[in-house]
Amino acid sequence: MPAGEDQAERFLAMLAAERGAAANTLMAYRRDLEAARAVLGDIATANTDALETLGSAWSDLAASxxxxxxxxxxxxxxxxxxxxxxxxxxxxxxxxxxxRRPLPRLLSHAEVERFLEQADEEAVSERPDAVRLLALLELLYGSGLRATELVSLPLAAVPRDAPFLHVTGKGGQQRMVPVSGRASAVLSRWLAVRKGGSRFLFPSSGASGHLTRVRLFQLLRALAGRAGLDPLRVSPHVLRHAFATHLLEGGADLRVLQMLLGHADIATTQIYTHVDSARLVELVNARHPLGGVRGTINRES
Known part of the structure; x- marks a missing residue:
């Protein structure tokens, strides 16, 4: 193995051991280092003159x-x-x-409701695949889980005596995520029709694995089409964003959102605060001590 590749492997091993980087994160770092190696050769010994060539070599890349x-x-x-x-x-x-980090796409309350209605209608049959899809959707929108967190949930994560899920997030960080009464009822339906033998809450068709993120993505987009929504606007992350945004619109505290979403830095949570300016103006006018004393803030200012 060339020296540069060896150093890259040591770097990736450090990320895994000391920072608890997830497998998907390590794969992304590996791809980025390999892209640099394709231009520079031995990246471990590359000098400043070599690195300056990357700007032109990667000129066709998006800024992000x-x-x-x-x-x-x-x-x-x-x-x-x-x-x-x-x-x-x-x-x-x-x-x-x-x-500039773009805001994720957002579904309105009405669109999410239509999405859930479609899944609910299909699950009336109690077909295992339909009940599973409804449970997946309820947890994505009702608990704000990441796609990886959701599909890899172990069966033991669903407690019998408390309305919480035990979730292992990025970097192996664990947190408690509340489950609504509605989602809890759907989970009970899913557990009643789910085949046994797997340690995962949402097992795959294989003997020991779990539903993949890709398959979850496909299922959601197909459901969106049946619900009359644009499938291109729907993904697990869009539903996670809708969870956070709709909670914030309902008055949730940003620190609470940070905890629920499993963000280490509240700056990341602020990406999800996609609240329209009119609502912010109304909030200041209604809640600020001077809001009603000397007039209100002009919405068009």
Whole structure:
């Protein structure tokens, strides 16, 4: 194995052991390092002149993709310096694209209701696949789980005596997620028709695995089409975003959302605060001590 590849493997092993990086995260870092190796050759010994060529080599990338690759390389070279492999850090020569993190797509209350109604209508038959889909949808929108968290839920995560799920999120961080009475009822229906023999709540057709994220994505888009919604606007993450946004609109505290979503940094949670400006103006006018004293804020200001 070339020296650069060996250092990359050590870097990835560090991410897994010390930072608890998930498998999907490690795969993304590996792809980014391999993309750099395709241009630079031995990335472990690349100098600043070599790194300056990446801007033109990756000129066709979206700003967000370029930023992600450069972030992976900065962390890689920082690791090499910390380990004493390099005395210098050449990452200052990496391109620095200006990116603005886009807000995820959002479904309205009415669209989510239609989505749930369609799944509910299909589950009346008590067919296992239909009841499973309804349970998946209720947990995505009702508890705000990530797709990976949802499909990999062990059967033991569903307690018998409390309305909570025990979820293992990014980096192995565990949290308690409340389950609504509605979702709990659907889970009971699913457990009644679910085949035994698997330790996962949503087993795959195989002997020991669980439903995949790709299959979950496919099931949701197919359901969206049957519900009269644009399938391209629907994904597990869109439903997670709808969960957070609709809770915030209902008055939930941002710190509570941070806990429910499993975010280590509240700055990440703020991405989900897609509340229209009119509601913010109404909130200030209604709740601020001076809101009714000297007039209200102009909505068009």
């Amino acid at each position: 993709s370029l930023a992600r690759r450069c972030s992976a390389l900065r962390q890689f070279y920082g690791f090499l310096v910390d380990e004493g492999v390099r005395a210098d850090d050449p990452s200052g020569a990496l391109p620095r694209p200006r990116t």
